[in-house]
Each structure stands twice: as structure tokens, then as C-alpha cells.
Amino acid sequence: MKAWIKRRTYLNWMVSQGVDGILSSPITEKNGKSNLKLYNNFYKMGVPIVFYDRMFYNQEQFDYVIVDNQDAIIQALMHLKENGHENVSIFLSKKGVFTIEERLKGFLKGCELLNIQTRKEWICEDIYPHEKAFDILKMLKDKNNLPSAIIATNNNITKNIVSSSRKLNVKIPDKLSLIGFDDTPENELIDPPLTTIKQPILEIGKIAATALLSRIEDRFAKPMKVVLKAELIKRGSVKNLK
Numbered sequence: 001m002k003a004w005i006k007r008r009t010y011l012n013w014m015v016s017q018g019v020d021g022i023l024s025s026p027i028t029e030k031n032g033k034s035n036l037k038l039y040n041n042f043y044k045m046g047v048p049i050v051f052y053d054r055m056f057y058n059q060e061q062f063d064y065v066i067v068d069n070q071d072a073i074i075q076a077l078m079h080l081k082e083n084g085h086e087n088v089s090i091f092l093s094k095k096g097v098f099t100i101e102e103r104l105k106g107f108l109k110g111c112e113l114l115n116i117q118t119r120k121e122w123i124c125e126d127i128y129p130h131e132k133a134f135d136i137l138k139m140l141k142d143k144n145n146l147p148s149a150i151i152a153t154n155n156n157i158t159k160n161i162v163s164s165s166r167k168l169n170v171k172i173p174d175k176l177s178l179i180g181f182d183d184t185p186e187n188e189l190i191d192p193p194l195t196t197i198k199q200p201i202l203e204i205g206k207i208a209a210t211a212l213l214s215r216i217e218d219r220f221a222k223p224m225k226v227v228l229k230a231e232l233i234k235r236g237s238v239k240n241l242k
Contacts, residue, residue, distance in 0.1 A: 002033070003029075007026075015047060019047070020048070021047065021048035021049065022042065024051055025051065026054050027097070028056075029096050030094065031096070032096065043061055048215040050062070050215060052205070052208035063223045064226070066227055072230035073107050074113070075230070076151050076232060077107070078114065080116070080179070083240045085148045086148070087116075087147040088118055088148070088151065090122070090123055091124045091133055092123075092127060093127055093153055094128045095125055119145075134167070137164045148177060152178065152179070155181065158180030158181065158187075161180075173237050177238040177239050179194075179195050180194050180195070180237075181197045182196065182199060192237050194235055195235045195237045197230050
């Protein structure tokens, strides 16, 4: 069953049980299917709704707490540029997902701003299941078309690039630099320790929960729009080419 259909079932059940409010990270499929209509129906019914991590474009009636995903990728590109990288790839997860689409926008914008070269075949989209990263990395290696660095857009893709590079004898960072997305304790234990984009997960949760409580107390207040910055954690997976 599609994820957005499951969500619809759960959301309808929760509302039927009389929940005081909904805290949700909405899903959009690559074909555009989503539960936006359902959320709008709940909004019209007066059900308090706060989105976190993801949102819908051009829907100003909802409160949301998100990360500036475009800026996060631009930070990563700046770090690569400072270390002499001119040929950069991005490995993107499911198309249509708000966070992934924003990270792609950030990549394209950042490459243009920083004069970083990219190629169509280095913009690797819709890597799902995430094990597809192996096939893409192998194809690039076999065609002698590896970039000098890859930016991964979620932790599962990051892990698959690390394991795939070992299988393909593409050593990080000697032959391939890597910046991951989402920082976990294991990133410090990998050899080399991974440079990653760290999202303010605790802050997102705290602010979103506070926003929902505020919305429950005052259903006519101006919607809260919170955009938080991610942090680039610099470790050893980016080689200095200068």
C-alpha cells in the first residue's frame, strides 16, 4: 500500500477519535499524489495541524517547522569548493519528496553560484531502494566518469555509498570524497570519519510540539513558519585537492 494511502487511513482514524491536533510530516509521491486535500478538509473542520520536516508548497494556512535544505546543500558545496573540488555529484532519494526536491534545488543553485561543474549523469535521482546506489556508482566507475565528490541526501544513501565504494575499491577520500546527510554516532566510527550535514532534529521536534500546543490554544492565530539551519560537521571524508 502506498505510504500516502496508509497515512490517509491513520489520519482519518485519528480525527474520528477526536484528537486535539495533528503533528505530521506529509508525504508526496513523485507522481504528485498526496494527502493535501485531506489536510485541507481537516483544516476547514478546525483540526489544528502542524507540519514538521516537510510541507506543501503554496499552502500558507498551515504552521510548519522545517530545515533550510537548500542552504544545507550549498554549505556542503562551499566546503567542497574550498577543498578544490570542481566535479561534484549528488545522490538523491525518492523524487517528489519535499526535502529531496529542495536539496536538488540547493545543489543546482549552489553549483551555479560557485561555478562548480556538474553533469547530467552526476545528478542521480530517485535512488530508492537505496541499494541502487551501488549500481550507479559501479556504472560511473566502469565508464571512468567518477566525480571527485558526492553529496548524499539521506543517511541510507550515505551508508550504501560507503559500502559500495569498498566493494568497488573506490577508496574514500583518496579516490572519492563524500558528504553525507543526517549525522549519526556511527559516522564518527567509520574509517574515515564522515563529513555530514547535521539537522537540528531535537529543535524541530520541540518547536513543532510547541507550535501545535499554541495552535490548539488559539486556532485563529497567524500560522507559524519556522525555518532552521543545518550544520556541516567536518571530518575526514573530504580530500583537499589543492
